[in-house]
Amino acid sequence: xxxxxxxxxxxxxxxxxxxxxxxxxxxxxxxxxxxxxxxxxxxxxxxxxxxxxxxxxxxxxxxxxxxxxxxxxxxxxxxxxxxxxxxxxxxxxxxxxxxxxxxxxxxxxxxxxxxx
Numbered sequence: 004x005x006x007x008x009x010x011x012x013x014x015x016x017x018x019x020x021x022x023x024x025x026x027x028x029x030x031x032x033x034x035x036x037x038x039x040x041x042x043x044x045x046x047x048x049x050x051x052x053x054x055x056x057x058x059x060x061x062x063x064x065x066x067x068x069x070x071x072x073x074x075x076x077x078x079x080x081x082x083x084x085x086x087x088x089x090x091x092x093x094x095x096x097x098x099x100x101x102x103x104x105x106x107x108x109x110x111x112x113x114x115x116x117x118x119x
Contacts, residue, residue: 019066027053027062034058 031053036043053059069079078086 019070022066023059023063024050024053025062026066027058030058030062031056 028047031048032045035046048056048058050059053062065080072079
């Protein structure tokens with residue numbers, strides 16, 4: 004006798020797939036709202052439209068990247084953007100906004116003089 008095969012449900016993709024579809028729909032809505040202006044009605048797209056428009060692929064990249072960052076203990080993209088915004092306002096308000104932006108790992112050619 005053979006035992007019936009039961010489809011084993013995973014832990015990762017069943018959790019991630021709805022997040023991807025939700026993000027794809029969000030990207031679609033944002034794009035439509037931007038292009039249609041005040042005529043935007045909030046129409047939801049079908050899964051086929053989301054795949055054909057490239058929204059699914061882009062959402063997949065965003066969701067997987069954010070999950071990877073979250074599991075590694077890195078700040079999320081939203082937290083990074085907020086931090087960058089805080090740094091920008093801090094440099095605008097500081098007395099000395101000029102910083103030496105020159106990279107430290109520049110290799111000089113042999114005949115070139117140092118400016119130090």
